[in-house]
């Protein structure tokens with residue numbers, strides 16, 4: 001055993017995140033930590049890298065007890081981590097991010113920019129990214145940022161690489177790319193610890209697993225000798241029904257019609273990010289939008305939500321009335337809500353508690369009534385969405401990744417929207433919570449809502465939607481009735497021509 005933990009416990013106010021956990025990771029193998037949202041997976045990785053110190057218990061590396069005060073200590077010992085919440089600085093370039101805090105200098109003390117650029121190119125090539133080192137990280141897609149985090153970890157020559165949900169924001173093609181990179185690392189003798197909620201992916205790549213439930217160790221074994229239902233049983237404590245296809249409810253009239261939508265490129269003149277997009281959404285419909293990373297799906301939702309008023313042009317009819325949204329506020333007033341993909345950047349204020357976050361878009365209340373109402377509302381959603389927290393006063397930054405995503409959803413549901421735009425709403429959410437969110441979406445459309453769902457997971461889009469639009473390179477390339485199409489056809493339409 002290269003890396004072991006023995007009798008590790010860690011408590012936070014109101015939660016025992018890890019309770020006397022002992023387990024080990026196999027050297028030169030891909031090890032997975034499985035468990036529901038809030039099971040303690042990220043906490044364990046943070047203890048292994050000195051971000052948190054355990055209340056009790058020991059960590060052993062190569063049979064010797066080690067103690068890390070901070071990430072740098074762990075890195076020194078050869079353990080590197082890629083966090084669930086991306087930690088790159090958007091205002092800095094790729095190269096500046098990769099060398100942050102360990103800049104290379106010339107003998108005279110100047111920054112050795114050329115050398116750092118050269119090493120950045122090498123690092124980018126390792127993760128198959130073809131980008132200029134001086135690109136601002138803030139301009140990159142979440143998926144690209146994820147790969148840069150990985151490139152950064154690889155630069156420190158780690159023997160053990162801990163990856164907390166590296167694929168949650170990646171498209172299938174990018175996951176394939178990442179798996180290739182990880183297999184290569186394993187061949188080089190690196191030890192990988194990997195967290196993912198995507199069962200099918202775990203069976204493709206992982207050698208050994210450990211399962212946590214509510215901070216307790218539940219079991220471990222070889223991936224070859226188990227199957228997904230027994231793993232789920234271990235994680236959840238009961239069987240989970242796997243998603244079955246929705247029955248198309250009777251759809252109503254068109255609630256949103258968009259015609260000739262165009263979005264200009266922010267930096268390149270005469271280039272369009274989106275063009276010639278026309279479609280409509282009907283009452284009680286779930287309309288899926290599928291596309292590979294970079295196809296323009298997020299930009300499409302942003303444009304509809306009034307986030308690019310100066311750069312876009314289109315005809316929009318909402319509820320029979322021709323309109324234009326020159327701000328998100330205007331969109332909200334017309335009954336739209338937007339559950340964004342990147343919960344840290346746009347979805348949540350991590351330094352505020354759950355109830356304030358949920359009430360964020362509801363700005364029209366009197367302060368006196370406000371707090372009590374906020375708390376009641378928060379308690380309601382904590383119950384109905386199963387948000388795992390000691391109370392509604394918990395800071396969102398202290399919630400597990402999946403539970404943060406549920407708060408984002410609650411925040412937008414609380415505006416009582418008529419049209420819900422959802423961008424990868426189940427990213428990082430465990431299998432049970434996913435089913436709950438699917439059920440919720442079905443209930444919402446039954447109650448008269450309409451949903452546009454952007455997802456990179458074909459099974460998810462197939463299971464939930466009535467119709468699927470496919471995007472590629474900023475254009476719509478196909479439209480399918482969900483019950484009359486298949487995975488192959490959808491992927492085919494999504495590939496750039």
Ligand SMILES: Nc1ncnc2c1ncn2[C@@H]1O[C@H](COP(=O)(O)OP(=O)(O)OP(=O)(O)O)[C@@H](O)[C@H]1O
Pocket residue numbers: 012013015016017035036037038039040041042043044084388389397398399400401402403428430
């Ligand atoms: N800094 C903190 N302060 C307070 N509570 C915390 C803190 N960090 C984690 N917790 C709590 O500890 C528990 C375990 O959280 P952890 O982030 O380890 O879960 P996880 O298994 O990674 O879940 P997910 O799949 O949702 O990412 C949760 O209840 C979480 O709210």
Ligand SMILES: [Mg+2]
Pocket residue numbers: 041042043084164400401402
């Ligand atoms: Mg986590």
